[in-house]
Amino acid sequence: MTRALHLPITLAYAKGAYTVRLAIGRDRRPGNFVLDTGSSTLVVLPHAYDPDQDPSHTPTSWAQEVRYGQGVWAGPVLSAEVHFDGLHGSVRLEDAQFSRVQAQAQDMREADGLFGLAYSGLNTAHDVRDYLAARGVDPPLTWPWPFDREDENLGDFATLLKEQPRVTPLPLFSALAYAGRIDNRFALLMRRALVHVEDDNADADLLASDPLNQGVMILGSSERHDEDHAQRLHEGDFREIQLVDHLYYNADLVAVQVGDGPRIEAPALDQKYEHRAASNAILDTGCSFLILEATLYRAVIDGLARYDARLPALVERFQQTFAQQQQGIANAEVDAVAWPALHFYLRAPDGSETRLTCTDEHYWPRNAMRAGQAYCLLASQLKNWPNQSILGLPLLAEKYCIFDRSADNGGCVRVAKARGADAKWAS
Structure with a gap:
């Protein structure tokens, strides 16, 4: 092995x-x-x-x-x-x-x-x-x-x-x-949700050389497999999210919080969708967005408005620009106002809650896809999709995540803060 x-x-x-x-x-x-x-x-x-x-x-x-x-x-x-x-x-x-x-x-x-x-x-x-x-x-x-x-x-x-x-x-x-080639777990360290671009003429090789566009996957990983190696990848303690089904990486999303505002309780999955969705949230590295259940999305936008009345208009303007032109809006427009962190509370294996934080750096990445442009990665529930939130790359950015399928009670995802982009990844 x-x-x-x-x-x-x-x-x-x-x-x-x-x-x-x-x-x-x-x-x-x-x-x-x-x-x-x-x-x-x-x-x-x-x-x-x-x-x-x-x-x-x-x-x-x-x-x-x-x-x-x-x-x-x-x-x-x-x-x-x-x-x-x-x-x-x-x-x-x-x-x-x-x-x-x-x-x-x-x-x-x-x-x-x-x-x-x-x-x-x-x-x-x-x-x-x-x-x-x-x-x-x-x-x-x-x-x-x-x-x-x-x-x-x-x-x-x-x-x-x-x-x-x-x-x-x-x-x-x-x-x-x-086949016994590896242990039944893998780890991912990811920096951003969208490619970081400083030069629109950059080819794939140049983009790949940017530390912000780099990450690491470890097949068979555990935070215990090599303590010296682990210290190069993450810092601080691991927090755990219970996997509640073996369809997707299904989790139980308890609540979302905008800045230090009130908690917004996440609706349970409608029973009619249990056979095809299994839980009210999934952890999805193939998704560039935080796609929130429809009522949860509206409540988060309302929370942004309470934080600063100007924020929802910028979100809407991005969505219109992206729909019409497939582009973002200027970094400077996003940087002109302050954005709150978003906190996601997920069920832990011991029944408590694990809080993961997504800062505006990751739900509004700058220099995203094109130099000088920012993208808003908050989105509402997909058409014809169950009332389920898809927690994509913005929530996992700058984190070291171990998807441990062999852990007790159906497995868990262990999450710690990633070390800086200059971390050495070789074991």
Whole structure:
């Protein structure tokens, strides 16, 4: 077993999410994959992997169609070698299961795919062997891809798949842990929610060299695995958040507080959504925003207004500018007023509350996406989404988070303050 595999991560490619470099296939072709605790599938874009050039691949009769909060894709399930090359070691997993996108990929910017880190319940596929055999496809496999291009939003294809037997590919991180290659936990140190840009002409290599765009992933990590190493990554004590379900990294959000204002109690998840959402909050590294349940969002905006009546108008102006132009507003406009910290209270394993603080540096990152522009990363509940808050990168920025799936009572997330951007990450 590899004790702890240290992998550099960066905002330079996906811009609004961190990527890690993995290599797929026997020729170890590298790609940059978005780290997403809000999904479970290893997704590979076509330009990053050609099964016909990889003797290690094995086709299946399985197909997937996956929808996120925004974006949808479909493709075949394959298996092949996946290689993790860390700073001081490497791990190879034979016959790892993943999907190659064939239709309607969501925008991953310059990333090559997505590494879903959540549990098996989100990794649904369907066995179309009988469907293909009845239509003369021989052998009845999904690679080469046997389907024509479907409707624009893949609705017809989703209906077809739901009529076929359901199967569950094994998520990549789960496969590593179950094979005994690593302990069943991983850690992430992340600096920001959106890429830091000081020069709009900077390429990915220059962006990746910026310490504010860098982070680290440790597979198999524990805060106890190497005390000297741990001291280089975090400072202060760990606080714990209880995981309350094994679908996403589900947590119980108790309340939110704007500055030193009154606590805003978080509504419980509506019972009708329990089967698909499991709790009233999830910790999602694939989300650039703090997406708050609708009534909670309105209460937070009201709290900003009580703090300073000018603040909600700036939030609204950003939202209008972003909707119309896909841009932020000037740093100077955001800096002209003071913004309160937001405090999130989540249930701890002992039944008490753990408070995580998000400062305006992270829910209003400056020099975000473009030089001189700030983005407001507060958003209201997604359309057609359960009454669940999605706690994304702004809340996890400048923190060292251990997602310990092996801890008692279903696991927990341990959170400590990250050391400065000049911290040395090699073990």
